[in-house]
């Protein structure tokens with residue numbers, strides 16, 4: 001039996017070169033120190049795959065129509081226990097994904113991983129982040145219950161404050177002046193096709209770039225190796241163990257130095273990746289079973305008693321809507337857009353070779369303030385909505 | 389020797405040009421219909437519908453909520469409900485929408501406050517719909533309407549677009 005399998009493997013390998021592919025995929029060198037933090041990227045990947053799988057199954061039941069969207073999900077809620085769990089996984093994994101992608105971003109920011117030659121790892125990352133936010137917000141429209149409907153109204157109205165083309169953009173998304181049947185199908189199409197067909201190939205690019213340059217990790221893996229140019233510090237002797245490409249054999253060039261200690265991706269890093277991802281998936285599963293995904297009353301555009309409460313990940317923006325003076329409403333578009341542009345520009349602004357976060361106050365301090373600003377907006381927002 | 393060399397080059401240039409033209413044709417043939425399809429709802433003339441709201445003889449100086457249904461912005465079924473606030477100011481009747489001019493949340497009349505309150509970001513409007521506080525940039529929208537004695541008819545169109 002095993003002999004038969006072995007020769008089948010040989011047969012395929014001879015034609016598709018999978019052995020080489022596996023070897024390249026699994027035996028990449030990964031820096032050892034701080035490697036628990038390097039699990040955040042793969043955790044993001046696992047959660048987004050969870051989204052893909054549960055999302056595909058949700059399309060087997062969900063009806064993207066203002067008449068039946070709510071009805072179809074209400075049917076799941078009333079009569080389909082496993083369907084409810086799948087819905088719950090899709091929701092909670094989305095929430096945790098947003099959290100983990102944020103942590104991944106913060107960690108690569110702290111470690112200065114975005115520096116040459118990994119600028120494009122960061123740039124593709126920022127685009128992925130925006131796309132994931134887009135997935136979250138378009139997904140929130142789909143149940144077409146009260147929460148979904150009013151999210152749709154407010155969110156599609158925000159672009160109407162774009163100077164000159166505002167109402168055009170709003171009408172393009174809504175498929176008319178008001179939120180209606182076309183809004184839901186368009187948003188459904190964006191959520192299940194348009195964004196994913198950009199998102200998933202871009203993850204491929206992100207990972208291909210990662211493999212091209214190798215995991216940077218953190219400055220702690222390179223102590224001393226970065227001072228060679230000034231001749232202050234002699235680079236440490238090349239480590240004893242075999243270092244795989246793409247790191248050079250000896251850390252001679254400061255920007256392309258190899259880590260002091262590296263381990264094979266498989267099984268050492270995959271073990272840590274697996275532990276973190278499995279813990280997160282278990283958490284998602286537990287939340288899906290224990291809390292599940294809510295479904296409020298069906299959308300009612302004529303309500304005068306319902307108080308819309310925004311999704312938590314969108315609270316900072318909602319609080320901006322409260323804080324920005326009425327003469328300056330376009331600021332709620334300018335601030336996030338400016339933030340994204342700054343993020344995209346980061347690797348081209350902060351270009352020095354220094355990776356130690358404590359030696360880079362010029363970026364760390366604004367970065368910390370930006371995170372604090374988001375946190376404060378979230379706190380203010382939840383205080384306002386839940387009378388904390 | 390110069391001549392055949394230039395000929396070889398122009399053959400190559402021809403191929404480059406041909407590839408680009410073919411690419412442009414495919415892009416246009418795909419792009420034009422898709423973009424037209426995307427933006428077509430913007431140019432469709434919206435058909436406005438007038439609906440009977442009811443007898444408003446009992447409405448006084450406090451806004452009263454009525455409900456009407458209108459066709460949706462695309463295919464008609466199901467029709468969509470809309471809230472209409474009617475209030476008497478002096479001897480005129482104001483017919484207000486409850487759509488907040490900030491982000492279009494559902495505004496409500498708060499009797500205790502004697503104001504319209506928007507639950508989303510705390511926008512406030514006076515009883516005649518004029519701005520009173522918070523983020524809204526404009527007063528509450530007014531419906532195009534018609535009074536036949538005490539019977540109110542409302543069209544799903546605002547006097548000023550929001």
Ligand code: HEM
Pocket residue numbers: 037038039040041042044045048101104105108111113114118121122124125126128129132203206210214215216217218
């Ligand atoms: C769908 C979203 C994403 C996926 C699936 C993903 C996946 C990964 C994986 C598996 C790694 C290697 C392990 C690690 O360092 O954690 C990685 C590295 C990296 N990611 Fe992401 N990522 C995503 C989004 C982002 C975002 C939002 C950013 C930042 C804006 C980002 C920036 C980076 C950078 C700079 C590296 C290189 C880290 C290094 O070499 O030290 N990624 N990503």
Ligand code: FES
Pocket residue numbers: 321488489490491492493506507508509510511522523524
């Ligand atoms: S939507 Fe009414 S105040 Fe913002």
